[in-house]
Amino acid sequence: VGFRAAAAAAATGGSGGVSGLSYGAHAAIASAVGFLFLGGGTMTFSTDNASVAALWMATYPRFPQNASDNRCHLQAFRHLYALAARKRLLRAVDAKSGVDVTAPVEMRVRSGLPR
Numbered sequence: 001v002g003f004r005a006a007a008a009a010a011a012t013g014g015s016g017g018v019s020g021l022s023y024g025a026h027a028a029i030a031s032a033v034g035f036l037f038l039g040g041g042t043m044t045f046s047t048d049n050a051s052v053a054a055l056w057m058a059t060y061p062r063f064p065q066n067a068s069d070n071r072c073h074l075q076a077f078r079h080l081y082a083l084a085a086r087k088r089l090l091r092a093v094d095a096k097s098g099v100d101v102t103a104p105v106e107m108r109v110r111s112g113l114p115r
Contacts, residue, residue, distance in 0.1 A: 024063025027078070031059065035081065044088045051084035058084075 021029075038044065045055060058081040064070070092103035 022063075023066045023069075027063050031078065031081075038085060039087070042087060042089045043085050045081075045084045046086045051086075054080040054083040 019026075035045075045051060057077050058079070060077065090105065092101050092105075093099065094101050
């Protein structure tokens with residue numbers, strides 16, 4: 001019974017299936033989670049014009065209806081986010097030995113309050 005229901009939902013052309021979400025919604029959620037944990041938390045996105053353009057093309061708002069739908073959004077465009085990714089990692093390293101060390105760090109945000 002479960003397989004028949006899943007097959008019937010899949011045959012509707014990506015209109016929601018068993019979960020009620022379209023293929024495009026699943027793709028958007030997966031991209032958002034990937035962006036959130038980019039590089040295991042060691043990377044972020046750059047804000048220069050080329051990076052913003054690459055991110056815009058990677059997240060173009062018309063997601064596909066099913067896995068083979070390439071009419072509105074080419075599959076390759078989804079990978080352009082990699083052009084905007086930059087390594088952002090604060091490491092405290094001993095100058096002589098090159099070994100990682102622990103060090104107290106105080107960060108200030110634009111409001112001037114310490115974090």
